[in-house]
Amino acid sequence: xxxxxxKIWHVAHVRSTARIGAGCTVGRNVYVDADVTIGDHVKVQxxxxxxVGVTIEDDVFVGPSAVFTNDxxxxxxxxxxxxxxxxxxxxxxxxxxxxxxxxxEIGEYALVAAGAVVTRDVLPNQLVAGNPxxxxxxxxxRGEVVSRDPQRPAGL
Numbered sequence: 001x002x003x004x005x006x007k008i009w010h011v012a013h014v015r016s017t018a019r020i021g022a023g024c025t026v027g028r029n030v031y032v033d034a035d036v037t038i039g040d041h042v043k044v045q046x047x048x049x050x051x052v053g054v055t056i057e058d059d060v061f062v063g064p065s066a067v068f069t070n071d072x073x074x075x076x077x078x079x080x081x082x083x084x085x086x087x088x089x090x091x092x093x094x095x096x097x098x099x100x101x102x103x104x105e106i107g108e109y110a111l112v113a114a115g116a117v118v119t120r121d122v123l124p125n126q127l128v129a130g131n132p133x134x135x136x137x138x139x140x141x142r143g144e145v146v147s148r149d150p151q152r153p154a155g156l
Contacts, residue, residue, distance in 0.1 A: 003040065021058065045096070053083040053102060060088050063096035063114065070102045089124070093143055111139045125156040 003022030008014060014032040021040035026032065030044050033051045038044070039058035046064045050056070053070040071081050084102035088094070092106045095114030106112060107124030116133040127137040127145060137148040138156055147153045 009046075027064070039090070053085045054088075055085070056088045057090040057092075059091045061093040062088075063094055063098065065096055066094050066098045066100070068100045068102070072102060091141060092122075109139065109141050109143075111143055123152070125152070 002008065002020045003024065005022050006020055006024040008026040009028040011028055012026050012030045014020065015034040017034045018032045018036045020026065020032065020038045021042065023040055024038060024042045026044045027046035027048065029047045031049045032038065035052050036050050036054050038056045039060065041058055042056055042060045044062045048062050048065065049067045051068055051070040054068045068086055070083050072084055086100060086102050086104055088106045089108040091109040094100065094112045095116065097115045098112050099117045101117065101119045104118055104121050106118065106122045107126060109125050110122045111127045112118055112122065112133065113129035116129050117131040118128065119132045122128050125138050125140070126135055127139050128134060129136045135150060137145050138153055140146050146156065
């Protein structure tokens with residue numbers, strides 16, 4: 001199901017049981033797997049792969065060539081593999097070429113830097129960067145850095 005006002009660009013592949021909300025943009029060469037849920041007003045840039053087990057809430061930005069995984073122990077011949085769910089909360093942003101390892105939650109309005117490899121949960125409004133991704137500060141709802149202190153500032 002694709003919501004009203006959603007735009008899907010060339011060479012994108014959206015599986016029939018995926019759900020994409022209203023007012024979204026799905027870029028060129030994006031893959032949205034079966035049973036994926038993408039909320040309203042989400043922007044998925046070119047070359048992103050969103051595999052089964054991923055839920056993306058409203059107002060999320062996913063940068064170009066970001067990828068989500070869904071299996072902690074991938075093997076080409078394993079027929080008994082288990083999907084490990086991943087959730088991206090409302091308003092979060094994921095930078096270009098970031099890798100989101102399955103089983104994590106990215107909190108509301110969190111910011112994942114370009115190229116980061118996220119292996120554990122990201123708190124709401126937290127900025128993470130690197131490989132593996134580590135806390136680098138805090139951002140407001142607009143994505144502006146409000147603190148580089150490891151402690152969460154009051155009001156966020």
